[in-house]
Amino acid sequence: MAEDSETKKVFDAEAAGSLMKELRGTYASGKTRSYEWRVAQLKNVMKIVDDHEKDILDAIRADLSKPEQESYIAEISIVKSSCTRALGELNRWMKPEKVKTSITTFPSSAEIVSEPLGVVLIIGAWNFPLLLALDPAIGAIAAGNAVVLKPSELCPATSSLIAKLVGKYLDSSCIKVVEGSVAETSALLEQKWDKIFFTGSGRVGRIVMAAAAKHLTPVALELGGKCPVVVDSDINLPVAVRRIAGGKWASNNGQACIAPDYIITTKDFAPKLIDALKHELEAWYGKDPLESKDLAHIVNSNHFARLVKLLDDDKVSGKIIHGGQRDKANLKFAPTILLDVPEDSLVMNDEIFGPLLPILTVDKLEDSFDMITSRGKPLAAYLFTNNKKLKEKFVKTVSAGGLVINDTVLHFAEKTLPFGGVGESGIGSYHGKFSYEAFSHRKSVLYRGFAGDASARYPPYSDRKLKLLKALLSGSVVGVILALIGWS
Amino acid sequence: MFILQVGTLSKSVNLALSSLKDWMSSRKAKLPIAAFPSTAEVFPEPLGLVLIISSWNLPFGLSLEPVIGAIAAGNAVVLKPSELAPASSSLLAKTIPTYLDKKAVKVIEGGVAIGEHLLCCKWDKIFFTGNARVGRIVMTAAANYLTPVTLELGGKCPAIFDSFSSSWDKEMVIKRVLGGKFGTCAGQACIAIDYILVQEGFAPTLLELLRNMTKKMFGENPRETQSMARIINKQHFLRLKNLLDDPSVQSSIVHGGGMDEDNLFIEPTILMNPPLKASIMTDEIFGPLLPIITLKKIEDSIEFINSRPKALAIYVFTKNETLKRRIISETSSGSVTFNDAIIQYAADTIPFGGVGESGFGRYHGKFSFDTFTHEKAILRRSLLTEFWFRFPPWNDFKLALTKSAYSFDYFGFLLVLLGLKKNS
Numbered sequence: 001m002a003e004d005s006e007t008k009k010v011f012d013a014e015a016a017g018s019l020m021k022e023l024r025g026t027y028a029s030g031k032t033r034s035y036e037w038r039v040a041q042l043k044n045v046m047k048i049v050d051d052h053e054k055d056i057l058d059a060i061r062a063d064l065s066k067p068e069q070e071s072y073i074a075e076i077s078i079v080k081s082s083c084t085r086a087l088g089e090l091n092r093w094m095k096p097e098k099v100k101t102s103i104t105t106f107p108s109s110a111e112i113v114s115e116p117l118g119v120v121l122i123i124g125a126w127n128f129p130l131l132l133a134l135d136p137a138i139g140a141i142a143a144g145n146a147v148v149l150k151p152s153e154l155c156p157a158t159s160s161l162i163a164k165l166v167g168k169y170l171d172s173s174c175i176k177v178v179e180g181s182v183a184e185t186s187a188l189l190e191q192k193w194d195k196i197f198f199t200g201s202g203r204v205g206r207i208v209m210a211a212a213a214k215h216l217t218p219v220a221l222e223l224g225g226k227c228p229v230v231v232d233s234d235i236n237l238p239v240a241v242r243r244i245a246g247g248k249w250a251s252n253n254g255q256a257c258i259a260p261d262y263i264i265t266t267k268d269f270a271p272k273l274i275d276a277l278k279h280e281l282e283a284w285y286g287k288d289p290l291e292s293k294d295l296a297h298i299v300n301s302n303h304f305a306r307l308v309k310l311l312d313d314d315k316v317s318g319k320i321i322h323g324g325q326r327d328k329a330n331l332k333f334a335p336t337i338l339l340d341v342p343e344d345s346l347v348m349n350d351e352i353f354g355p356l357l358p359i360l361t362v363d364k365l366e367d368s369f370d371m372i373t374s375r376g377k378p379l380a381a382y383l384f385t386n387n388k389k390l391k392e393k394f395v396k397t398v399s400a401g402g403l404v405i406n407d408t409v410l411h412f413a414e415k416t417l418p419f420g421g422v423g424e425s426g427i428g429s430y431h432g433k434f435s436y437e438a439f440s441h442r443k444s445v446l447y448r449g450f451a452g453d454a455s456a457r458y459p460p461y462s463d464r465k466l467k468l469l470k471a472l473l474s475g476s477v478v479g480v481i482l483a484l485i486g487w488s
Numbered sequence: 489m490f491i492l493q494v495g496t497l498s499k500s501v502n503l504a505l506s507s508l509k510d511w512m513s514s515r516k517a518k519l520p521i522a523a524f525p526s527t528a529e530v531f532p533e534p535l536g537l538v539l540i541i542s543s544w545n546l547p548f549g550l551s552l553e554p555v556i557g558a559i560a561a562g563n564a565v566v567l568k569p570s571e572l573a574p575a576s577s578s579l580l581a582k583t584i585p586t587y588l589d590k591k592a593v594k595v596i597e598g599g600v601a602i603g604e605h606l607l608c609c610k611w612d613k614i615f616f617t618g619n620a621r622v623g624r625i626v627m628t629a630a631a632n633y634l635t636p637v638t639l640e641l642g643g644k645c646p647a648i649f650d651s652f653s654s655s656w657d658k659e660m661v662i663k664r665v666l667g668g669k670f671g672t673c674a675g676q677a678c679i680a681i682d683y684i685l686v687q688e689g690f691a692p693t694l695l696e697l698l699r700n701m702t703k704k705m706f707g708e709n710p711r712e713t714q715s716m717a718r719i720i721n722k723q724h725f726l727r728l729k730n731l732l733d734d735p736s737v738q739s740s741i742v743h744g745g746g747m748d749e750d751n752l753f754i755e756p757t758i759l760m761n762p763p764l765k766a767s768i769m770t771d772e773i774f775g776p777l778l779p780i781i782t783l784k785k786i787e788d789s790i791e792f793i794n795s796r797p798k799a800l801a802i803y804v805f806t807k808n809e810t811l812k813r814r815i816i817s818e819t820s821s822g823s824v825t826f827n828d829a830i831i832q833y834a835a836d837t838i839p840f841g842g843v844g845e846s847g848f849g850r851y852h853g854k855f856s857f858d859t860f861t862h863e864k865a866i867l868r869r870s871l872l873t874e875f876w877f878r879f880p881p882w883n884d885f886k887l888a889l890t891k892s893a894y895s896f897d898y899f900g901f902l903l904v905l906l907g908l909k910k911n912s
């Protein structure tokens with residue numbers, strides 16, 4: 001009836017409970033464990049992205065006004081390559097790993113067997129709404145879990161499209177989408193999951209982990225931080241600037257967890273760097289960036305107001321050296337550069353997550369490394385230099401989720417590298433095999449033989465038994481022989 | 489006690505010492521051709537300042553084993569040993585500052601109040617061994633600071649006992665079962681056998697074998713022979729006494745049951761089919777009480793185990809290869825050991841840790857090093873070459889190139905470049 005179809009059922013605690021009950025039953029049936037099931041689902045994820053590329057790009061544009069090319073590079077192509085890799089490697093990932101055993105457990109053999117964790121919850125973020133829901137899901141499915149996806153409500157078109165396509169193409173007895181915001185997420189978080197994978201802010205990350213703690217649920221938290229870019233002077237400036245600008249403004253207009261947050265460079269080099277940046281920005285977005293179709297919008301008026309507040313901060317007045325234009329009605333914000341803002345200004349305290357780029361100048365670049373980690377370990381840190389010593393010092397002393405030398409953001413696309421944070425920027429990692437492992441329990445299996453047993457292991461105990469045990473445990477074959485023949 | 493404490497510790501230290509250079513070095517990661525000439529690697533770095541909270545049952549082992557890993561990984565360490573083992577705690581507090589760098593490795597003794605204070609601080613990692621109730625408290629506190637945790641908890645570790653024909657085999661496995669229960673801190677160990685599952689036809693034989701061997705190993709009067717540990721304290725003694733107080737549980741005792749409250753001693757006790765709803769079968773026993781549960785078929789043990797929280801270890805005594813395969817693929821636990829018990833603790837090539845209610849995270853061997861390490865991804869790029877089509881302003885040509893490049897379609901890429909293929 002017309003009325004029924006318009007009444008949307010509220011997803012409350014009871015609904016979450018039934019959902020969980022249903023999924024536990026399906027998981028217990030063993031349906032998600034087979035290689036065939038996993039391959040079929042992964043192939044269908046590929047189909048979703050292949051057959052509905054246009055719908056996806058349209059939805060993302062409706063939500064974020066993100067340029068098509070950005071959506072393609074950052075979302076569609078990465079989901080596709082994750083699927084391809086998982087399909088190609090799954091057989092290998094699923095194989096038990098044989099390991100050596102020592103004389104301590106002789107005679108024995110051992111292996112490590114990967115098994116799914118069970119029923120997992122994936123909470124996506126709004127800035128890459130397709131990617132951050134489907135990419136972790138690919139890992140979860142490859143690992144044989146039942147999955148609930150909660151895409152971000154700040155991207156309603158994409159969230160709704162994901163719900164529709166997942167419902168249509170994937171096995172809905174094992175993979176479900178729950179749409180909604182705080183109330184629905186809270187209802188989900190009350191349930192006992194076998195793993196929760198969360199992408200978002202540190203504030204909500206804490207809420208997720210505290211909820212998980214009630215059930216001893218392990219979590220992966222992909223959070224953010226202020227990702228610094230340290231720029232040396234002896235570099236190929238045009239290339240470097242393109243990569244910095246690309247990582248900043250061609251990544252959802254700075255609204256990305258690994259987008260360069262601020263720059264550190266020497267006082268001498270700053271003018272050159274700023275000129276080069278301004279030049280590149282004009283080539284990309286024209287004289288009036290607000291007119292450009294290649295710049296993503298700010299996601300909503302809350303975040304828009306937040307960014308305006310950063311610029312209106314008294315401490316940064318007079319420091320804006322480029323940009324600053326904005327259009328509230330259309331949520332457009334131009335690339336903006338600030339120079340030498342005070343370290344206690346708002347823009348230098350919180351993660352910017354927008355098109356503002358402060359540049360801090362120092363006398364010696366090495367001095368900046370301590371400044372970086374004193375702000376809390378970021379998700380990524382970038383260095384542009386040709387100086388080998390500087391590179392090595394950076395790698396050794398700057399702690400961050402990941403580091404890139406002479407580029408920005410690109411490590412996100414390398415599937416052989418674990419992607420994740422440390423400290424304030426998060427817990428756990430994923431991509432490629434790391435995604436599979438993030439949703440797996442690696443179970444130790446030890447096979448013991450009957451050939452011989454050291455009676456020394458058992459009571460009644462004696463000194464002689466103790467000697468033998470010492471030798472056995474140290475792995476010393478000679479010691480064992482000596483103890484057995486009663487020597488030493 | 490030697491096996492589980494001093495012996496394994498010196499083995500772990502030796503392993504760490506001999507492998508440390510290898511563990512500390514970066515691991516190269518392969519990159520696709522399209523990424524040339526970039527290089528990628530994973531660089532292990534310490535997490536920073538870590539807190540290790542250990543348990544009372546293996547006070548040295550469970551304190552120092554994680555400490556070895558934390559130090560090997562380059563962290564500063566605070567160790568809080570259990571206050572329920574005061575002599576061990578005090579010995580650790582005295583010797584560690586004497587032998588180790590006291591600026592970087594500290595021992596803080598104390599009980600609940602001290603633990604709570606410590607948990608209010610921001611750590612870079614917390615490693616906790618203990619029960620699930622406190623595990624929840626630790627993780628909740630860690631959530632305030634987004635501190636990663638490893639929780640080594642417990643659970644009811646079942647031993648599935650299939651029938652054996654050879655008497656050699658029978659004797660061997662019975663010894664291992666008893667060693668894995670009464671011979672391991674009187675059953676007060678997270679990986680001690682909690683209860684046995686056996687096919688009902690074989691149960692009488694099993695019981696007889698267990699009783700005979702128990703007498704052999706622990707003597708006719710176990711309290712006199714000092715071959716078995718006592719219960720840690722009055723509180724736990726009374727907890728175990730309560731488990732047996734239920735009349736329906738009392739009536740299921742088929743061996744032992746004797747208790748000496750003054751000396752905190754409980755003799756090796758075996759029960760046959762206590763009620764499944766009784767606390768002895770719902771809570772982790774952590775003591776020298778061994779229930780035997782009989783099943784119609786040994787394969788029913790799979791469903792029995794799956795209907796209960798995931799255990800830290802499952803032990804299976806069998807020669808049946810099919811049963812082994814089924815247990816591995818149809819049950820979930822921290823680990824599975826065939827034809828022995830406890831000994832997986834001494835193996836350092838396999839990870840030691842739980843899943844579900846028995847915890848998460850793992851250690852031993854290199855896994856200890858890894859658990860206190862952040863694997864930092866590093867991508868090194870050259871400034872010489874560029875995919876210029878990566879950047880705005882966007883157009884169809886760039887999009888076509890991007891599509892080919894990102895799907896590693898090198899030939900397609902070439903076609904687009906030569907103008908022979910367009911973006912559809």
